[in-house]
Amino acid sequence: MTGSKKRVTIKDVAAQAGVSYQTVSRVINNQANVTEKTRRQVQHAIETLNFRPNLAARSLARRRSNIIGLIVPYDADYLFRDPNLLAQISSIDAEANARGYNLLLSTAAGSDNGLEAYERFVRNQVADGALVVETAAGAAGNQLLNHNNYFYVSLGYDLSHTRKYFVHADDRRGAGEATRHLLQKGHRRIGIINGPPIGAVGATQERLTGYMEALAEAGIIFDPCLMVYGDYTRPSGQRATEKLLALSNPPTAIFAFNDRMAMGAIWKLKSAGLRVPEDIAVVGFDDIPAAADFSPPLTTVRLSGVQVGRVAAQMLFKLIDGEPIESPEVVLPAELIVRQSS
Known part of the structure; x- marks a missing residue:
């Protein structure tokens, strides 16, 4: 009679990586207070042991709200002047609804300071993560999200080198x-x-x-x-x-x-x-x-705003669920459409 295979636990991962189980938990939850070297050690141990986090337990521990945020560091009127952004929002909302999530919008609300959108999102403290539209205010805003240990994915480029995950077109x-x-x-x-x-x-x-x-x-x-x-x-x-x-x-x-x-x-x-x-x-x-x-x-x-929004939302949900991310940057193709103006 063969015995059942022993389930790998977080303590097994900690022992393999030579760190505490609390450190493993921080890596799994993508928290900021872990060095890159330690993060790599833990990720290697997770892959070696084929460890799969208990998502139900993680959800309970983190008191999941089933809400994701969309931070748009512009005035709300900007949303209706940018068809590409509207397409992104539509696909993000569809992806959220399919997973039983609601979408919380945070804008600069008439302020010239794009950072206000980030600050309002953090003050609410209700979302499990956020998608962020790229602006010049991104560096300070992303640091605020990092400091508060939020999962987030940027719709744009990592110019400030403060972002961990981002999706953009080529x-x-x-x-x-x-x-x-x-x-x-x-x-x-x-x-x-x-x-x-x-x-x-x-x-x-x-x-x-x-x-x-x-x-x-x-x-x-x-x-x-x-x-x-x-x-x-x-x-x-x-x-x-x-x-x-x-x-x-x-x-x-x-x-x-x-x-x-x-x-x-x-x-x-x-x-x-x-x-x-x-x-x-x-x-x-x-x-x-x-x-x-x-x-x-x-x-x-x-540029497929729909595709950018969908892929970014899928990446965010992987972060929330503790699933591995293949690459922190996803670049989607751009296609020249020749018509009569040229």
């Missing part, structure tokens, strides 16, 4: 493909409408890098006069395009770092009596729903 590759598309069309002076120069987020910086790399590959020296700034709105795209048209040697193509600015650019070009793409080509970024129906239909880079 903005650099997408911008490079958009720029190469215009180069293949024969354009050599490609103007760009960048995001705000102050408080730039990682996505904007990555798009600029992709643009610059594509120019360098083609042997083209970047002309700083061809870079103007907007604030991601259609009116700012109009104003930025007016500046480009006023140059003594204006561009033959414009690459706007989001679709709304690209639409503003097209509106301004038309009002100036210019044809798109015959006189000036225009490319956007995001592929918002209105892009395909615009006149002319907008060439753009498609």
Whole structure:
């Protein structure tokens, strides 16, 4: 008669790793007060022993609320001006509902200080974890979440090096493909409408890098006069395009770092009596729903906000449930969608 296999316990993991069982618990719960070396020792012991935490016991011990937060360090009105973010929120909410969770939204609520959204979330003390929209306020906000031992996943880049887990699209590759598309069309002076120069987020910086790399590959020296700034709105795209048209040697193509600015650019070009793409080509970024129906239909880079939101939510639930994370960073593909504006 063969005996049943002995169940591996947290104390077995502690003995294997040469640490206390309390330290193992902190690693399993992804708490901040563990050195990276110790964390690796414990993870190695967990894998060696094929240890699986008792999720029911962990839920009881942690008094799980079945609520996750979404921290948006902007004014609430921003949500309704960004179709890509709305798509992310929709998929996050669907993933939460499928698991019996509710979604708690925390915004800057009219404050210019994005940190207010983080502080409000921490004060509530009701959520099991959070998804965070990337902003320039991220460093201080993420430190606040780390200090309070929250599970969280960022929708964006780890510019501040304070984030542990993050999901984003491949903005650099997408911008490079958009720029190469215009180069293949024969354009050599490609103007760009960048995001705000102050408080730039990682996505904007990555798009600029992709643009610059594509120019360098083609042997083209970047002309700083061809870079103007907007604030991601259609009116700012109009104003930025007016500046480009006023140059003594204006561009033959414009690459706007989001679709709304690209639409503003097209509106301004038309009002100036210019044809798109015959006189000036225009490319956007995001592929918002209105892009395909615009006149002319907008060439753009498609980012799946739905996929970004879903993958980030799935990662957060793995953290909450103590499941292993294959990689702290997930990069999702970006796809160039060629339409009539280029």
